[in-house]
Amino acid sequence: MGNNTQSMNISLKVWRQKDRLDKGHMEDYKMDNVSPDMSFLELIDVLNERLVREGKDPIAFDHDCREGICGMCSLMINGQAHGPEALTTTCQLHMRKFKNGDTIVVEPFRARAFPVLKDLMVDRSAFDEIIAAGGYVNVSTGNPQDANALPISKENADLSMDAAACVGCAACVASCKNASAMLFVSAKVSQLALLPQGAVEADERVQSMVEKMDELGFGNCTNERECEASCPKGIDISNIARMNRDFLKSSISAKK
Amino acid sequence: MTIKKLNGNVPEGAIHEKWEKHKFNMKLVNPANKRKFNVIVVGTGLAGASAAASLAELGYNVQSFCIQDSPRRAHSIAAQGGINAAKNYPNDGDSPWRLFYDTVKGGDYRAREANVYRLAEVANNIIDQCVAQGVPFARDYGGYLSNRSFGGAQVSRTFYARGQTGQQLLLGAYSAMMKEVNKGKIKLYARREMLDLVLVNNKARGIITRNVVTGEIERYAADAVLLCTGGYGNVYFLSTNAMASNCSAAWRAHKRGAYFANPCYTQIHPTCIPVHGDHQSKLTLMSESLRNDGRVWVPKDKDDKRAPNEIPEDDRDYYLERKYPSFGNLVPRDVASRNAKQAVDDGKGVGPTSVAVYLDFRDAIKRDGKDTIAAKYGNLFDMYERITDDDPYQVPMRIYPAVHYTMGGLWVDYNLQSNIPGLFVLGEANFSDHGANRLGASALMQGLADGYFVAPYTLGNYFVTDKPEQEKVTIDSPEFEKAHKESREKLDKLLSINGSKTTDDFHRELGQIMWEYVGMARNEEGLKKGISEIKALREQFWKDLKVTGDNNNINTELEKANRVADFLELGELMARDALERRESCGGHFRDESQTEENEALRDDENFSHVAAWEFQGVDAEPLRHIEELQFENVALTQRSYK
Numbered sequence: 001m002g003n004n005t006q007s008m009n010i011s012l013k014v015w016r017q018k019d020r021l022d023k024g025h026m027e028d029y030k031m032d033n034v035s036p037d038m039s040f041l042e043l044i045d046v047l048n049e050r051l052v053r054e055g056k057d058p059i060a061f062d063h064d065c066r067e068g069i070c071g072m073c074s075l076m077i078n079g080q081a082h083g084p085e086a087l088t089t090t091c092q093l094h095m096r097k098f099k100n101g102d103t104i105v106v107e108p109f110r111a112r113a114f115p116v117l118k119d120l121m122v123d124r125s126a127f128d129e130i131i132a133a134g135g136y137v138n139v140s141t142g143n144p145q146d147a148n149a150l151p152i153s154k155e156n157a158d159l160s161m162d163a164a165a166c167v168g169c170a171a172c173v174a175s176c177k178n179a180s181a182m183l184f185v186s187a188k189v190s191q192l193a194l195l196p197q198g199a200v201e202a203d204e205r206v207q208s209m210v211e212k213m214d215e216l217g218f219g220n221c222t223n224e225r226e227c228e229a230s231c232p233k234g235i236d237i238s239n240i241a242r243m244n245r246d247f248l249k250s251s252i253s254a255k256k
Numbered sequence: 257m258t259i260k261k262l263n264g265n266v267p268e269g270a271i272h273e274k275w276e277k278h279k280f281n282m283k284l285v286n287p288a289n290k291r292k293f294n295v296i297v298v299g300t301g302l303a304g305a306s307a308a309a310s311l312a313e314l315g316y317n318v319q320s321f322c323i324q325d326s327p328r329r330a331h332s333i334a335a336q337g338g339i340n341a342a343k344n345y346p347n348d349g350d351s352p353w354r355l356f357y358d359t360v361k362g363g364d365y366r367a368r369e370a371n372v373y374r375l376a377e378v379a380n381n382i383i384d385q386c387v388a389q390g391v392p393f394a395r396d397y398g399g400y401l402s403n404r405s406f407g408g409a410q411v412s413r414t415f416y417a418r419g420q421t422g423q424q425l426l427l428g429a430y431s432a433m434m435k436e437v438n439k440g441k442i443k444l445y446a447r448r449e450m451l452d453l454v455l456v457n458n459k460a461r462g463i464i465t466r467n468v469v470t471g472e473i474e475r476y477a478a479d480a481v482l483l484c485t486g487g488y489g490n491v492y493f494l495s496t497n498a499m500a501s502n503c504s505a506a507w508r509a510h511k512r513g514a515y516f517a518n519p520c521y522t523q524i525h526p527t528c529i530p531v532h533g534d535h536q537s538k539l540t541l542m543s544e545s546l547r548n549d550g551r552v553w554v555p556k557d558k559d560d561k562r563a564p565n566e567i568p569e570d571d572r573d574y575y576l577e578r579k580y581p582s583f584g585n586l587v588p589r590d591v592a593s594r595n596a597k598q599a600v601d602d603g604k605g606v607g608p609t610s611v612a613v614y615l616d617f618r619d620a621i622k623r624d625g626k627d628t629i630a631a632k633y634g635n636l637f638d639m640y641e642r643i644t645d646d647d648p649y650q651v652p653m654r655i656y657p658a659v660h661y662t663m664g665g666l667w668v669d670y671n672l673q674s675n676i677p678g679l680f681v682l683g684e685a686n687f688s689d690h691g692a693n694r695l696g697a698s699a700l701m702q703g704l705a706d707g708y709f710v711a712p713y714t715l716g717n718y719f720v721t722d723k724p725e726q727e728k729v730t731i732d733s734p735e736f737e738k739a740h741k742e743s744r745e746k747l748d749k750l751l752s753i754n755g756s757k758t759t760d761d762f763h764r765e766l767g768q769i770m771w772e773y774v775g776m777a778r779n780e781e782g783l784k785k786g787i788s789e790i791k792a793l794r795e796q797f798w799k800d801l802k803v804t805g806d807n808n809n810i811n812t813e814l815e816k817a818n819r820v821a822d823f824l825e826l827g828e829l830m831a832r833d834a835l836e837r838r839e840s841c842g843g844h845f846r847d848e849s850q851t852e853e854n855e856a857l858r859d860d861e862n863f864s865h866v867a868a869w870e871f872q873g874v875d876a877e878p879l880r881h882i883e884e885l886q887f888e889n890v891a892l893t894q895r896s897y898k
Contacts, residue, residue, distance in 0.1 A: 019809060037532045037645070045760075046535050052758050052804050052813055060810050062325060064498040066538045069423055070329040088642070096645055117469055118810040125446065128326050132438040136431035137390045141310040141708045143381070144388035148345060151399025161392040161417060164424060168328055191392065198390045 008034040008095060011103040012047070014059055017116050024116070026105075036096035040083060041066065041073060043095060044106075061120040066091040068232065071167030074174070075120055076107040081171035081230040089169065089232040109174035112217040113181070124170050126216045127184060133212035134205040135188040137197050156194045163191040165233045172227035172235075178219030183227040185213050186243035187235050193246055203250035210247055262515070262868055262883035265669040266370040271889050272353075275374045278670070279713055283720035290315030293719055294478040296463055298450050298505050300327030302422075302700060303683025304484030305429035306707025312436035314712060319476055320433065321448045321465060323500050328430045331486060331498040332703060335422025336543055337406055338414035339700040341379035346403050350411040352376040358409055359698060360890045363663070363691020364842035364858065366518070368866070369889055370670060371688045378709040379701050383415055385708055389428040393417050406545075406697045414697045419543070419635055425700055429707070448474070449815060450505040451743040453481060453512045453679065454735050459722070460509075460679035461729045462736060464743045468815060471808045473743055475731035479724040480678045480715060483509060484707065487662035487684040489522065491823045491830065492775075493767025494531060495659035496541045502819040503826050506666050506685050514666050514674045515868035515881060517687035519826065520834035521663035523694055523843045524776050526592035528658035529643050530612035539658040540643060542636050544696065547585045547592070549620035549629065550653065552576050554613050558603035564614055564652045575599060579854075583897040590693065590776075590843055590856065591897060593657035597776045600656070607654045616652035657776060661699060663690045663843065664833070667868040667883070671714035672706060675868075677722055680715060682706035687866065692842025747807050750817045755800030759817040762797050766790065766820070766827055774831045779847040783835040787828055791875075794824040829869055829878060836880060839863045853898055860892055 010031040017024030029047055038046070041063050048058035064072040068089040075090045077083035083093045098104065108116050113126040152160075164187070172183035189206050192198025198205070221240060228237045267278040285293070293316050297308040300322040308320045322330065342355040355376035360367055383401070387393065393415050394402040406414040417424035436442040447468045454462040454475075462477040488503035489495035510516045527547065529540045553574045555567055575595060577584045585592075596613045605611050621629050626649060630637070637648045644654070665687040672680050672688070683703040690698065719725070730736075773786030797820070805811040840849040840856035841863070849857045858864075864887075870879040 035533050035535065038535055039537070042535045042537050045537055049758050049760055052802060055802075055804060057805050058813060060812055064324055064329055064500050065331060065334045066499060067334050067540055069334050069420065070324070070331070070498065072324055072329045092642060094643070094645070121810065124325055128328075128434065128437075128444070128446075131328075131431060132434040134438075136435045137388065138435060139385075139388045139432075140313040141306070141385060141432070141712070144384045147343070147383045147387040147393075148400050150387075152395055153399050154395050154397050157392055157395040157399075160390075161394075161424075164392050164417075164427065165420065167423075168326065192390045195390050195392065197388055 006036065006100065008036060008098070008100040010034050010043070010095070010098065013103065013105045014120070015107045016059070016119055019118055020115055034095050036094065038095045039066070039091060040077065040093040040095065041091050059120060060118040063091060068092040069167060071169040074109045074122065074169060074171070076109060076174060078105050081109065081175040082169075082232050087232055087234055089167070109170055111170075111173045111179035113179065114170065114173070126218070127168050127170060127181070129216060130181065130185060130209055130212050131188065134208040135192070137192060138201060139197070150196050152195060160191045160194040163187040163194070163235065163239050166235050167233055169232065171230045171232060173218065175226040175230035176219065177224060177226070178222060180221045180227070181213050181218040182221040182240045182243070183231065183235055183237065185209050186239040189243045189246065190239040193242070202246060203253065206243060206246045206250055259879070260881040262667065262675070262866070262881050263669070264368055264370070264883055265671060266368065267670065271370060271373045274370050275377060282713055282717035285716045285719050287315060291317065292725060293317065294319065295480050295482065295715065296476055296478040297321070297482045297484060298463065299330065299484035299486060299685070300430070300433070301330035301332035301484060301486055301683060302426055302429055302703030303685070303707045304330070304482070305426065305433045306704050307482055307484060307682055307711050308442055309429060309432035309436055310708050310712045311715065312439075312441035318436070318442045319445065319478065320442050321445045321450065321463070323447065323449050323468070325446055327433060327444065327446065328427060330426060331501050332426045332700070333423045334498065335700055336419045338404065338416035338421045338697040339382065339425060340406070340413050340697045341383045341415060341701065342376060342413055343380050343383060345401060346412045348411045350413050352379070354411065355379065355413065357890055359689070359695060360691065362693055362695040364693050364856065364895070365691065365860070365864070365887060365890070365892050366521070366841050366885065367689055367691030368885060369887060374710070375689050375702060375705050378705045381709055382701065382704045386425060386428050389432060391417065391424050391428040409695070422700060425704065429704070450485070451508065452739045453509045454739045455512055455676065456729045456733060456735045457727065459677045459724055461724070462731065464736070464739050466743070466747070469810055471806070471811065473740055475736045475740055477729050477731050477736070480680065480718060482680045482682060482711060483666065483685050484682045485685045487665065488826055489659045489662050491766065491827050492659045492770045493763045494536060494539050496525065496528065496539050499538060502822070504819050504822045506681070507822040507826055509666060509674070509676070509679060511871050512676070513871070514676050514679060515870055516664070516829060517667035517866050517868045518664035518692070518833065519830045519869065520774070520837060520844050521692050521842065522659060523589065523661040523663060524593045524657045525660035526589055526596060526657045527615065527655050529640060530607060530654050530656035531609060532644070540639070541658065541660060542640065542655070544589065546615060546633060546636060549632070550585065550615040550617050551619060552585050552592070552596070552613055552615055554599045554604040554606060564606070564616070573604070580897050587897045588895070590845065594776050594845060596655070596657055612654035612656045614652035615655045617648060618652070621649065661694055663687065663692060663694055667866070671717070672711055673714065673718065678718065678724055680711055682711055692844055746821075747814060747818065750801065750803050750814060750821065751807060753798065753801045753803070755802050757800050758802055759813060759820050762793065762801065763816070763820045763823065765793055766824060769793065770827050770830070774827070774834055777845045777847055778834045780835065783831050786831045787835070790824065790828045790831065794828075797821065797824055825874060832878065833867055833869065837863055837867065851894070853896065855895060855897070858894070
């Protein structure tokens with residue numbers, strides 16, 4: 001319910017693009033009687049249902065859990081990845097964070113490595129390719145030693161968890177002027193390097209993941225910190241520093 | 257009608273020896289021969305990702321399918337609380353036996369004992385495996401794993417990674433899977449939706465999918481198919497499931513002959529954030545640990561519209577404390593949920609929609625201080641405030657039950673194989689381990705047990721015993737041709753109706769019928785009414801649906817319509833199952849079968865069995881087969897919480 005029960009009028013400017021090859025354009029939609037308690041994605045749901053009733057093509061956008069954990073929702077909202085609220089995914093952004101009469105510009109996450117599939121939906125499978133290049137511990141299912149056989153300091157376990165909280169939404173890439181994936185890659189590199197199980201392959205991992213990241217067309221880091229500011233999970237850029245250090249170290253000591 | 261008595265193929269022997277002996281008795285595929293077998297795994301949640309990774313490591317060729325843009329997004333990711341295992345690290349008397357016992361009892365004695373024992377047995381192995389993968393579980397200052405108690409268990413056996421255990425376990429399984437993608441042992445197909453199961457000579461030999469980006473209908477052949485496609489809670493429209501969670505893969509398999517077991521067993525979780533308006537798309541769950549300190553109440557007078565903090569003590573009805581003096585606010589999930597519904601049905605619901613009850617922390621804050629409460633529940637309070645814009649430190653939370661998990665699913669035997677040879681069903685998609693009610697922190701355990709430690713053994717045995725590979729099947733075979741054509745026709749039909757109502761209109765309406773008649777409390781009259789209303793709605797759906805666009809592009813409306821078409825059939829089966837099960841057990845409550853204390857009253861004499869339904873046609877009566885449940889190790893008792 002909240003205290004703000006006044007309904008709102010909102011103007012939307014939404015990126016429409018039929019498919020990968022279409023040039024795309026902005027389209028205007030007026031939304032009346034918007035409940036401040038709606039989530040931003042529910043606003044698009046309502047608009048889409050209206051479009052279907054009018055026989056028009058609804059707006060395609062990625063979303064799934066709507067609890068801020070699956071990382072599937074995206075959107076540049078007024079030029080900000082996931083909109084104006086800090087530490088919030090688009091699905092958890094509510095209309096009460098806007099004002100009656102606002103015009104909101106909605107665009108897809110843009111990067112060379114993320115082609116637009118339709119409207120606001122982009123292909124982020126490049127992230128899967130980076131993980132496949134080394135974002136794991138090489139252990140098969142079977143009978144590893146007891147879970148408590150290797151103590152891990154609470155500090156490292158907590159730092160590892162901080163990095164592991166990444167949801168892979170790619171807001172970091174979308175908000176970086178270089179479309180760099182350094183925050184995403186460094187979060188996985190750090191999570192594993194901080195644990196004894198992952199430390200064994202840390203050198204090879206950082207090399208192969210960075211190599212894959214470069215190959216896929218992501219840009220370099222120039223310390224803008226936009227990634228950190230837009231990250232809905234608060235992933236710290238100290239992870240990038242850790243990755244750079246590990247990368248340098250492993251470049252010197254590399255066996256191949 | 258002839259009713260089949262199904263055999264769960266439970267191995268002989270004492271319960272603690274069954275799995276060990278069975279593993280030895282099962283046949284093995286020679287390591288060099290494994291590469292000759294192709295396996296399809298549908299779904300990449302905990303069950304699907306762990307199975308795909310483990311099978312690929314063994315040497316099988318795996319094709320993995322998921323509906324999202326990446327396998328990492330499957331809805332297992334949203335599980336918060338933790339994963340159970342009887343490691344007994346806290347030295348508080350836990351053992352696999354106790355975990356087994358708690359799970360059978362928690363399921364209200366409607367699960368297969370042998371499956372549950374195996375689950376409890378392999379649970380420890382899961383924790384070892386996940387730690388080896390780099391899952392950052394919570395640890396104490398000595399560096400050892402931390403445990404907490406959960407879901408009313410009397411021991412601390414729950415392992416957790418902050419409030420994101422599901423996420424961390426899924427990312428562990430996902431990374432194991434991506435490791436095999438990199439080696440070429442798993443071929444990944446993202447943004448695919450399964451449309452049909454293909455049977456050749458009565459064996460599962462492939463699937464039909466729709467590429468949701470191009471609209472293309474595709475065919476894939478294999479020697480076995482594993483469905484790891486989750487539950488069907490979204491039949492209610494509003495649930496805590498993800499938007500794309502659906503029943504179609506399981507339902508299409510059912511229509512090809514796989515039995516659907518106990519579809520009426522649904523779990524309705526008491527502490528969810530209530531519906532706020534017509535535009536609501538899904539519901540959000542908050543950990544039930546909130547009930548440790550929050551007090552549930554409604555105004556005594558249904559016309560009392562004062563703000564909650566202005567309602568004095570004497571005008572409040574703390575109904576759980578009043579009715580259940582010894583358990584109070586900590587009654588089990590089903591009891592708490594039913595009582596909230598009762599309060600709302602009596603007109604005492606609160607908030608702008610009047611479909612909610614209060615969960616009040618005022619007294620706990622007064623007693624323990626705000627800091628203590630914040631330390632325990634801070635993240636939940638923040639989440640609540642983000643969604644509702646109310647500050648639960650100042651005003652009571654409003655909560656209401658929501659559909660959360662489905663214990664029913666495709667029938668499987670001890671080997672997790674359905675009645676169709678070569679079709680295996682893992683995780684929430686099967687029915688096997690939770691009986692009529694699932695305990696907290698057990699879903700993650702089951703998904704990973706099935707995928708890491710059960711299916712990799714039993715699948716090999718199937719290959720050696722049934723030799724599916726000896727019969728060459730290609731995607732050009734007539735069975736594929738036919739299934740492809742039928743899938744295409746169904747989509748074309750959905751696109752051609754061109755009526756006046758949207759898919760969401762129908763889905764919302766179905767959800768209302770399900771919630772009203774097949775929800776928290778069911779009775780004969782309501783269920784019969786529900787069945788006829790669902791039938792009428794289904795008929796209307798095929799006459800008056802409006803789907804825009806075509807089939808050659810991304811068309812999310814078409815995807816939704818295709819799923820709702822299946823929900824409209826499954827919903828009826830759920831109501832039928834609930835109607836035939838004239839007893840109350842776990843999440844299934846029949847008004848006609850309750851104790852004097854309004855608790856679920858089982859009828860062990862007549863219903864100590866699994867109901868497994870066989871499809872006979874959309875408008876034909878399905879057959880109800882049964883599998884008798886034998887309880888040799890756990891004594892059946894009646895629950896009481898007074």
